Amino acid sequence: MSKKTVCIVGSGNWGSAIARIVGTNILDNPDTFHSRVNMYMYEEKYEGRKLTEVVNEMHENVKYLPGFKLPENVVAMPDLAEASKTADILIFVLPHQFVRGTCKAMQEHVKDTALAVSLIKGFDKDAEGNILMISKLIEDWLKIDCCVLSGANLAQEVAEEQFCESTLGVKKPEQGELLKMLFEKPFFRTSVVMDVETIEMCGALKNVVAIGAGIVDGMGLGHNTKAAVLRLGLMEMVAFGELFIKGCKEDTFFESCGIADLVATCHGGRNRLLGETVVKSDKTIRELEKDILRGQSFQGPLVAKEVYHTLSQKNLLERFPMFTAIYRICEREMDPREFIDCLRNHPEHI
Numbered sequence: 482m483s484k485k486t487v488c489i490v491g492s493g494n495w496g497s498a499i500a501r502i503v504g505t506n507i508l509d510n511p512d513t514f515h516s517r518v519n520m521y522m523y524e525e526k527y528e529g530r531k532l533t534e535v536v537n538e539m540h541e542n543v544k545y546l547p548g549f550k551l552p553e554n555v556v557a558m559p560d561l562a563e564a565s566k567t568a569d570i571l572i573f574v575l576p577h578q579f580v581r582g583t584c585k586a587m588q589e590h591v592k593d594t595a596l597a598v599s600l601i602k603g604f605d606k607d608a609e610g611n612i613l614m615i616s617k618l619i620e621d622w623l624k625i626d627c628c629v630l631s632g633a634n635l636a637q638e639v640a641e642e643q644f645c646e647s648t649l650g651v652k653k654p655e656q657g658e659l660l661k662m663l664f665e666k667p668f669f670r671t672s673v674v675m676d677v678e679t680i681e682m683c684g685a686l687k688n689v690v691a692i693g694a695g696i697v698d699g700m701g702l703g704h705n706t707k708a709a710v711l712r713l714g715l716m717e718m719v720a721f722g723e724l725f726i727k728g729c730k731e732d733t734f735f736e737s738c739g740i741a742d743l744v745a746t747c748h749g750g751r752n753r754l755l756g757e758t759v760v761k762s763d764k765t766i767r768e769l770e771k772d773i774l775r776g777q778s779f780q781g782p783l784v785a786k787e788v789y790h791t792l793s794q795k796n797l798l799e800r801f802p803m804f805t806a807i808y809r810i811c812e813r814e815m816d817p818r819e820f821i822d823c824l825r826n827h828p829e830h831i
């Protein structure tokens with residue numbers, strides 16, 4: 482097998498944490514991978530200098546993952562075409578709203594034999610306004626296979642090398658073997674599952690439920706209420722999967738990408754924090770994102786919007802009262818204090 486070149490497309494909070502794993506695994510497997518990893522970085526200024534320059538000098542993403550060194554074989558590059566044109570494996574790890582533009586810009590340059598893997602937790606929509614999986618979007622634009630990696634993986638804790646699990650979604654077993662070499666660590670255990678779209682859907686929808694968990698926290702409610710939000714949220718995730726994913730397997734919800742990621746994000750994620758803040762502030766989501774995340778991105782409100790539009794087109798809003806309420810709260814159409822009222826008569830209780 483000829484040696485593979487790897488490019489990481491994205492360099493935010495999770496992109497930088499995963500670069501630490503991928504960069505060192507590549508150095509540990511010199512027969513399989515070329516040592517240099519290009520990391521595409523959306524250029525911006527940091528304290529008057531180009532962020533790429535600072536990152537390559539300090540070997541640290543001082544803006545998005547401060548305090549953690551990047552392996553020296555990981556090189557930040559602002560030119561997407563240059564970064565991606567030699568890649569045999571493309572790791573997509575951007576906020577989902579930037580994927581379409583990114584794929585468009587790299588389309589001409591990507592090798593037709595390359596393999597993509599998406600670590601993104603979000604949805605796009607197709608020309609008819611239906612939910613479109615990010616892996617599918619990448620496949621449509623780049624004409625290459627796209628696998629996924631998703632799990633209970635809060636970036637800060639992964640960077641601290643605390644033990645966790647993750648789920649690799651592949652279409653062929655050999656893709657699982659190759660990707661395990663890139664992502665597996667003693668502190669980051671991966672399970673390979675052949676159910677790409679359900680894994681991906683779990684990652685997107687748990688960000689919506691996490692906003693609900695945060696709302697409950699913001700209202701000062703306790704563990705029982707939060708547990709109800711998690712359970713009803715999970716039931717809506719399963720129902721959504723059954724309706725919209727062909728071949729959706731129930732077992733997948735018991736992998737790290739399902740229940741475990743739901744629990745982790747509802748307790749420690751950025752989307753949970755957003756829900757808590759929404760109760761205490763009158764600001765819009767955009768304003769809160771700027772105030773709280775300083776350049777990082779909440780994926781939950783955007784996913785809630787795509788979900789709401791799909792459900793409303795299909796006359797299914799009543800079947801999904803939690804997703805519906807969270808969308809309305811994020812749009813500031815509904816008072817977050819009315820959230821629990823929306824769950825009292827949930828179809829799961831009938």
Ligand SMILES: NC(=O)C1=CN([C@@H]2O[C@H](COP(=O)(O)OP(=O)(O)OC[C@H]3O[C@@H](n4cnc5c(N)ncnc54)[C@H](O)[C@@H]3O)[C@@H](O)[C@H]2O)C=CC1
Nearest residue numbers: 492493494495496523574575576579601602635636777778
């Ligand atoms: N942060 C976390 O703990 C985890 C995040 N994820 C998922 O990974 C994906 C990426 O998240 P993060 O790395 O946390 O990103 P982030 O939330 O830190 O986002 C900031 C990134 O977006 C980039 N950006 C800003 N404008 C851009 C543009 N116009 N085009 C391209 N890039 C632009 C910034 O340069 C920066 O790299 C998301 O889908 C997220 O849900 C998954 C697991 C854990």
Ligand SMILES: O=C(CO)COP(=O)(O)O
Nearest residue numbers: 632633634635750751752
């Ligand atoms: O996906 C995540 C953990 O697995 C991170 O969730 P947040 O984007 O809510 O921080």
